[in-house]
Amino acid sequence: MEEKERYDVIIVGAGMAGLSAALTLRLHGLKVLWLGTPLLSEKIRRAEKIENYPGLPSVSGEAFAAALRDQAERAGLSVTPQTATGVYAMGGYLSVSTEKESFEGRAVILATGVESVKSAAGEEAFLGRGVSYCATCDGALYRGKTIAVVCTSKEKEGEAAFLASLAAKVYFVPLYKDPSFAAPNVEYVGGMPLKIEGKRRAEKLVFKDRELPVDGIFFLKSARPPAALVGGLKTEGGHVAVGRDMSTNLKGLFAAGDCTGRPYQYAKAAGEGNVAAHAAVEYLRSLG
Amino acid sequence: MEEKERYDVIIVGAGMAGLSAALTLRLHGLKVLWLGTPLLSEKIRRAEKIENYPGLPSVSGEAFAAALRDQAERAGLSVTPQTATGVYAMGGYLSVSTEKESFEGRAVILATGVESVKSAAGEEAFLGRGVSYCATCDGALYRGKTIAVVCTSKEKEGEAAFLASLAAKVYFVPLYKDPSFAAPNVEYVGGMPLKIEGKRRAEKLVFKDRELPVDGIFFLKSARPPAALVGGLKTEGGHVAVGRDMSTNLKGLFAAGDCTGRPYQYAKAAGEGNVAAHAAVEYLRSLG
Numbered sequence: 405m406e407e408k409e410r411y412d413v414i415i416v417g418a419g420m421a422g423l424s425a426a427l428t429l430r431l432h433g434l435k436v437l438w439l440g441t442p443l444l445s446e447k448i449r450r451a452e453k454i455e456n457y458p459g460l461p462s463v464s465g466e467a468f469a470a471a472l473r474d475q476a477e478r479a480g481l482s483v484t485p486q487t488a489t490g491v492y493a494m495g496g497y498l499s500v501s502t503e504k505e506s507f508e509g510r511a512v513i514l515a516t517g518v519e520s521v522k523s524a525a526g527e528e529a530f531l532g533r534g535v536s537y538c539a540t541c542d543g544a545l546y547r548g549k550t551i552a553v554v555c556t557s558k559e560k561e562g563e564a565a566f567l568a569s570l571a572a573k574v575y576f577v578p579l580y581k582d583p584s585f586a587a588p589n590v591e592y593v594g595g596m597p598l599k600i601e602g603k604r605r606a607e608k609l610v611f612k613d614r615e616l617p618v619d620g621i622f623f624l625k626s627a628r629p630p631a632a633l634v635g636g637l638k639t640e641g642g643h644v645a646v647g648r649d650m651s652t653n654l655k656g657l658f659a660a661g662d663c664t665g666r667p668y669q670y671a672k673a674a675g676e677g678n679v680a681a682h683a684a685v686e687y688l689r690s691l692g
Numbered sequence: 693m694e695e696k697e698r699y700d701v702i703i704v705g706a707g708m709a710g711l712s713a714a715l716t717l718r719l720h721g722l723k724v725l726w727l728g729t730p731l732l733s734e735k736i737r738r739a740e741k742i743e744n745y746p747g748l749p750s751v752s753g754e755a756f757a758a759a760l761r762d763q764a765e766r767a768g769l770s771v772t773p774q775t776a777t778g779v780y781a782m783g784g785y786l787s788v789s790t791e792k793e794s795f796e797g798r799a800v801i802l803a804t805g806v807e808s809v810k811s812a813a814g815e816e817a818f819l820g821r822g823v824s825y826c827a828t829c830d831g832a833l834y835r836g837k838t839i840a841v842v843c844t845s846k847e848k849e850g851e852a853a854f855l856a857s858l859a860a861k862v863y864f865v866p867l868y869k870d871p872s873f874a875a876p877n878v879e880y881v882g883g884m885p886l887k888i889e890g891k892r893r894a895e896k897l898v899f900k901d902r903e904l905p906v907d908g909i910f911f912l913k914s915a916r917p918p919a920a921l922v923g924g925l926k927t928e929g930g931h932v933a934v935g936r937d938m939s940t941n942l943k944g945l946f947a948a949g950d951c952t953g954r955p956y957q958y959a960k961a962a963g964e965g966n967v968a969a970h971a972a973v974e975y976l977r978s979l980g
Binding site: 420423424427428430431455456457458459460461462463468471472474475478479646648665666667669670671672673674675676677678679682 | 955
């Protein structure tokens with residue numbers, strides 16, 4: 405059997421917490437894989453003005469993101485543009501799957517952010533039974549079927565288009581401004597999806613004033629719920645439960661940034677990324 | 693009786709964590725008192741190059757401190773240049789004493805940093821019984837006596853001079869480079885003080901190769917141990933014990949930055965200052 409390359413640390417997420425962890429791990433000369441969207445957090449760029457980040461007075465989101473990208477580049481850090489779809493504790497190491505491949509790491513830092521859009525009731529309960537967060541992973545299961553695609557960001561329209569190329573009929577539910585995606589088999593639906601109903605599997609997506617009968621529902625989010633990403637992960641109110649050193653209940657798995665809870669602030673995310681990196685270094689040292 | 697002005701939050705310490713807390717509290721429009729040395733942390737200025745603070749690539753300590761000072765100024769934040777000598781939970785509010793006066797706050801954020809110089813054995817045990825951290829508070833007790841003054845920073849030489857003006861004899865133990873303080877009744881002593889010995893009170897400061905018979909010992913440090921500053925404070929290994937929201941075991945008292953433990957990193961301190969500020973705001977809200 406082919407031996408897979410094993411990283412010291414895999415960072416999942418390329419927002420502030422992920423960057424902070426990457427900068428610190430680089431100083432320790434470790435072998436690091438950094439997964440995420442290459443643009444740093446969309447949220448940072450969208451922020452109007454940040455008034456309370458020490459060191460950068462009254463910085464615009466655009467300027468902040470540019471400074472961070474520049475710093476990452478200068479430090480020789482680059483993001484592998486893949487989205488993690490699953491993290492698995494393998495005993496002794498962790499495996500991180502993306503839509504394209506899977507990677508092995510002795511430690512993993514989850515820095516996946518938080519989805520600002522509220523979940524629909526039943527979203528987690530029907531996960532894997534008609535509900536999916538991953539177009540590439542599960543799209544083929546819905547070839548010729550009727551699906552709803554709830555999309556929280558313009559950058560996910562490519563995945564919606566992929567789904568529309570497979571499904572017979574797509575109810576498209578954009579939860580952002582100025583959606584521009586269109587296809588002949590796509591029908592736009594306005595409003596917030598409230599809940600998912602069904603017996604064994606998801607059968608209906610329910611809105612305030614209508615119900616969509618579907619075979620499956622895709623939630624295309626910029627951040628998927630941690631519990632949906634990592635099996636057996638302890639969460640509290642949807643956030644990753646962590647200790648003061650950012651360790652989770654799973655050995656070798658650390659978390660940082662918005663995914664660990666409020667306040668959703670850049671300074672907090674930067675601090676936690678730093679602490680998680682130091683804890684991962686300590687953990688690797690303890691493995692010998 | 694005169695009613696004392698009560699602050700919403702008193703921040704104790706003007707390093708990175710204190711600044712981060714101050715910036716965030718300002719956004720909430722609270723009545724804040726910020727105590728500390730006006731220059732921001734001496735430690736920041738001394739840092740050669742900081743490579744892993746997100747947003748400021750490869751910044752020198754001097755440039756970093758200048759950016760932070762500038763940001764504080766622009767935000768209209770100013771440090772009251774007094775050093776806290778004691779924090780007391782009064783039931784419903786906290787009282788913070790300095791060498792000069794005392795203040796009342798509904799909440800307090802401790803951001804006192806950490807002293808990089810190792811403590812001498814017995815330092816805490818003899819506190820208040822011949823050991824003091826505060827020249828102004830306790831100097832007068834040693835008029836005409838023999839004292840040792842252990843000084844960890846050039847900026848404390850003024851306090852040493854004050855003590856020399858009172859005491860008959862001063863053993864001066866500088867733990868930094870190029871001390872320049874001198875007076876006729878002052879004798880320099882090299883080396884690290886290892887322990888303090890005495891029966892009821894401190895009587896001897898012990899070095900590897902000599903012992904100094906003294907009536908009292910002053911430790912002039914840039915950061916005094918949290919347990920010596922706050923009565924009844926829960927600590928762990930000399931650090932303030934805090935929860936994920938930076939709350940301590942004392943109601944209304946939060947802590948942030950190096951005083952809560954490793955890693956001693958600017959990003960961590962900035963993050964914790966932010967979190968402590970948010971927690972203090974929540975706490976004040978809960979008081980109504």
